[in-house]
Amino acid sequence: MTHILSAVAWPYTNGPRHIGHVAGFGVPSDVFSRHMRMAGHEVLMVSGTDEHGTPILVQAEQEGVPPQELADRYNRVIVEDLTSLGLSYDLFTRTTTGNHYAVVQEMFRTVHANGYMVEQTTMGAISPSTGRTLPDRFIEGTCPICGYDGARGDQCDSCGNQLDPIDLKNPHSRINGETPKFVESNHFFLDLPALVDALAAWLETRDGWRPNVLNFSRNLLADVRPRAMTRDIDWGIPIPLPGWQENPNKRLYVWFDAVIGYLSASIEWARRTGDVEAWRAWWNSADARSYYFMGKDNITFHSQIWPAELLAYDGRGAKGGSAGPYGELQLPTEVVSSEFLNVEGRKFSSSRGLVIYVRDMLARYQTDAFRYYVAAAGPENHDVDFTWESFVRRTNDELVAGWGNLVNRTATMVHKNFGQIPAPGELLEVDRQVLATTSGAFAEVGAQIQTNRQRGAIAAAMHTVADVNRYLSETQPWKLKSDPDRLATVLHTVTQAVSDCNTLLAPFLPHSAQQVHEALGGSGEFAPQPRIEEVTDLDDESRHYPVITGDYSDVPAWESRPLTVGTPVGKPTPVFTKLDESVVEEELDRLRAKA
Numbered sequence: 001m002t003h004i005l006s007a008v009a010w011p012y013t014n015g016p017r018h019i020g021h022v023a024g025f026g027v028p029s030d031v032f033s034r035h036m037r038m039a040g041h042e043v044l045m046v047s048g049t050d051e052h053g054t055p056i057l058v059q060a061e062q063e064g065v066p067p068q069e070l071a072d073r074y075n076r077v078i079v080e081d082l083t084s085l086g087l088s089y090d091l092f093t094r095t096t097t098g099n100h101y102a103v104v105q106e107m108f109r110t111v112h113a114n115g116y117m118v119e120q121t122t123m124g125a126i127s128p129s130t131g132r133t134l135p136d137r138f139i140e141g142t143c144p145i146c147g148y149d150g151a152r153g154d155q156c157d158s159c160g161n162q163l164d165p166i167d168l169k170n171p172h173s174r175i176n177g178e179t180p181k182f183v184e185s186n187h188f189f190l191d192l193p194a195l196v197d198a199l200a201a202w203l204e205t206r207d208g209w210r211p212n213v214l215n216f217s218r219n220l221l222a223d224v225r226p227r228a229m230t231r232d233i234d235w236g237i238p239i240p241l242p243g244w245q246e247n248p249n250k251r252l253y254v255w256f257d258a259v260i261g262y263l264s265a266s267i268e269w270a271r272r273t274g275d276v277e278a279w280r281a282w283w284n285s286a287d288a289r290s291y292y293f294m295g296k297d298n299i300t301f302h303s304q305i306w307p308a309e310l311l312a313y314d315g316r317g318a319k320g321g322s323a324g325p326y327g328e329l330q331l332p333t334e335v336v337s338s339e340f341l342n343v344e345g346r347k348f349s350s351s352r353g354l355v356i357y358v359r360d361m362l363a364r365y366q367t368d369a370f371r372y373y374v375a376a377a378g379p380e381n382h383d384v385d386f387t388w389e390s391f392v393r394r395t396n397d398e399l400v401a402g403w404g405n406l407v408n409r410t411a412t413m414v415h416k417n418f419g420q421i422p423a424p425g426e427l428l429e430v431d432r433q434v435l436a437t438t439s440g441a442f443a444e445v446g447a448q449i450q451t452n453r454q455r456g457a458i459a460a461a462m463h464t465v466a467d468v469n470r471y472l473s474e475t476q477p478w479k480l481k482s483d484p485d486r487l488a489t490v491l492h493t494v495t496q497a498v499s500d501c502n503t504l505l506a507p508f509l510p511h512s513a514q515q516v517h518e519a520l521g522g523s524g525e526f527a528p529q530p531r532i533e534e535v536t537d538l539d540d541e542s543r544h545y546p547v548i549t550g551d552y553s554d555v556p557a558w559e560s561r562p563l564t565v566g567t568p569v570g571k572p573t574p575v576f577t578k579l580d581e582s583v584v585e586e587e588l589d590r591l592r593a594k595a
């Protein structure tokens, strides 16, 4: 038994999330966490909404609402969507809690005390007409890296690079179009050059990472410079130092605070369980393991900025130092990054209407049909294209025809012939073989999930399903009416094999796994689901928000579990719904209408 932290990327609350987002961080982290629990590990799965930074301010301004109101709205939408997807978070919280503010400020204070947060003078923008500070978000210009002409002062939305306002070509104020004047402004920079040797030594010991992620991370070390961790902005966490704390126009950089969410959510989870130190088993122990799930646009922050913050907090860089009250914090075991999911040959774009929101997908199709698609055809190692044609084909040919029909035929035959799980007679070689196949699959499928090769894992599980289908074709139980002993043996065997397949598929397809469990006469919770709970902020009684949580302690073990002879089996209803081919045109019309 190992303590496993499943650290899932924090969705940004400037709008609802689309299926490309959850294909990257959501489904893979849940498959992994569910499997690890079944394999007997102590899993802590945490995340929340990321609510600071410029894009939220800009969006809030456009809508004429305060940024917190905007964040509240989309926090709730995202909480509902991720719960519908069945993502089994122990705690899904947010970055605007009192707890998160306190943890982030403690991280900053210790990193600063250890000497890794250095103050430097940069050039900040002011408005020549008013003489006031012009926050980053009010400055637009041309990106010096990719040439995009709508880049903002802190970031280019086209190429994703972090920028400083003074880097922009043709900078101008979004308020009145004037060219800003640049004057000296003080900021804190994370001293990456003092941490680069420790970062390199840590990366040197990483194995089993996806090669693209590891190579990208190592390449980042070739050119490290101190990186600004504060910004000229009024929406964010105050800088906890005298003379800075009171300044309403300087805040911690959104990325400095967002990655600390993994730690603060763990601490909030512990505080809510009543055992306030419980989080330490996942953070202070060298035996614990931590897996970070995200899309590739976030690799830099998880394989460089976050480990650097942790090393600085621990006092393990070139300047030494010592850990603060949280003790020595462990670095990521693995950064598990997905590539991008595109749609019908193009990149998702909310602004251009080229988007399929999670909510729309789940309103129209079965949750597990979508989860199956992501697991089987998701962007694990390269960008992939979501097409409605392939979604319909995979649902009908693989999920309905391959797996759903096997379950339905098996339960129907057992119900009709015996009404309960029959006792087997003597097993023949063909029976022993199929049972050896299904019980043997646990090792292979489990090993692939544990090394984050989920496409391989679900392919192996579906291969096992095909073997069981072949067993039915070979033994032809529908022709065994005159041989009840043999019929009982075959139906017992196939039901056991289907039960094994259902356990193998449970991390991927938790909703239908529960239904299949019940179709085979099982009772009780088989694949526990998350729930939404309305909570009060632990440090501010006036504030309330929804969290995702759940009790996942009672899960089946990752192994073949023998059926109980005599368990009643009722008339089954089909678990999966076949999709009409017309869905393809219907959905393509919808996309065209929005664009």
Ligand SMILES: [Zn+2]
Residues within 6 Å of the ligand: 143, 144, 145, 146, 147, 148, 151, 156, 157, 158, 159, 160, 161
């Ligand atoms: Zn750019």
